[in-house]
Amino acid sequence: MPFARPVRAVRSAALLALAALVLSACGSGEAADPADTAAVSLTNCGHTVRVDAPPERAVSLNQGTTEIMLSLGLADRMVGTATWTDPVLEGLEDENRKVKRLADNAPSFERVLDEDPDFVAASFVSTLGKGGVATREQFEKLGVPTYVSPFDCSGKKNHGNGDGSREEPLTMDAVYGEVRDLAQVFGEEERGEELVASLEKRMSEATKGIDASGVTLMYWFANSGSPYVAGCCGSPGIMTRALGAKNSFDDSHEEWPQINWETVADRDPDVLVIGDLTRKSQTAETAEKKIEFLESNAATKNMTAVRNKRYVLLSGQxxxxxxRTVEGVERIAAALREYGLAG
Known part of the structure; x- marks a missing residue:
């Protein structure tokens, strides 16, 4: 569930700095040698992303893109990150400490420009759109290429104030495609293929021989008043299909529809997959608070999963x-085996 802040105007100082840079380049009298460049051009969510050389001052505006970039060994080429829901992925702590955190949530447009970025990436259309940090066009007018995770535009409609809906089920190919895109932009294709191969291997090992047919799962991201639960076709859909299980709300194509607790109780899932978030923008963000609510609320305390304490805790990412979707598959598979619900 992405964060959003109103867009602020570009500071005149940033524009003056850009103009000075352009004039300096024009007056140098030295033409760039095409052989010395590593230009990359790709199509991304309806935009052409072109970089004439691998970025050296990249900013990532969502934790998802940040963790991919850190996993590709790009910390030394990043000047800022933002919008965090969880601690950084285990194993990336040292790399993450090298990069300035511009904001825990969404930074202002001018705060990003302060870092003089040469590339800006985000996980969500809403982050690089109206009501977000800034639109892609605003960055691109300043000569800053932008990139949005393909999963948030391919086969998906982003509408209203919600998280959109999917016309078709998401697959891991969208995540692998993002890894490859970012690796190509930074000239690190080999590292990109190594990361994809590692994720594919983990998926294969996690799902080998598992059969959870007949098991129902419900995914609760946030909010105790009117919970956001997973619809059919986002990341939880990848996990559910990989394990052969059934999502209690697979009749909804909304990414994270809000459902009342009476309906949740009627669906009575076998297992509850619970978001364990460290942010503080909704009620019952942590898994501890969610479980406390489930076990004390009249509408939920007699649900099968609650009575049997069948919980799987996952990070928001x-x-x-x-x-981290792969991590989700691994943890749910291990829990289903522990609960005796899958072979």
Whole structure:
């Protein structure tokens, strides 16, 4: 569930700095040698992304893109990150400490420009859109290429104030495609293929021989008043299909529809997959608070999963389509086996 802040105007100082840079380049009298460049051009969510050389001052505006870039060894070429829901992915702590955090949530447009970025990436259309940090066009007018995770535009409609709906089920190919795109932009294709191969191997090992047919899962991201639960076709859909299980709300194509607790109780899932978030923008963000609510609320305390304490705790990033989706498959598979619900 992405964060958003109103767009602020570009500071005149940023524009003056850009103009000075352009004039300096024009007056140098030295033509660029095409052989010395590593230009990359790709189509991304209806935009052409072109970089004439691998970025050296990249900013990532969502944790998902940040963790991919850190996994590709790009910390030394990043000047800022933002919008965090969880601690950084285990194993990336040292790399993450090298990069300035511009904001825990969404930074202002001018705060990003302060870092003089030469590339800006985000996981969500809403982050680089109206009501977000800034639109892609605003960055591109300043000569800054932008990139949005393909999962948030391919086969998906982003509408209203919600998280959109999917016309077709998401697959891991969208995540692998993002890894390859970012690796190409930074000239690190080999590292990109190594990361994809590692994720594919983990998916294969996690699902080998598992059969969870007949098991129903419900994914609760946030909010105790009117919970956001997973619809059929986002990242939780990848996990559910990989394990042969059934999502209690697979009749909804909304990414994260809000459902009342009476309806949740009627569906009575066998297992509850619970988002364990560290942010503080909704009620019952942590898994501890969610479980406390489930076990005390009259509408939920007699549900099968609650009575049997069948919980699987996942980070917010694992519930979004990211490289952590694989972690979600691994943890749910292990829990289903522990609960005796899958072979």
């Amino acid at each position: 694992a519930l979004n389509p990211t490289i």
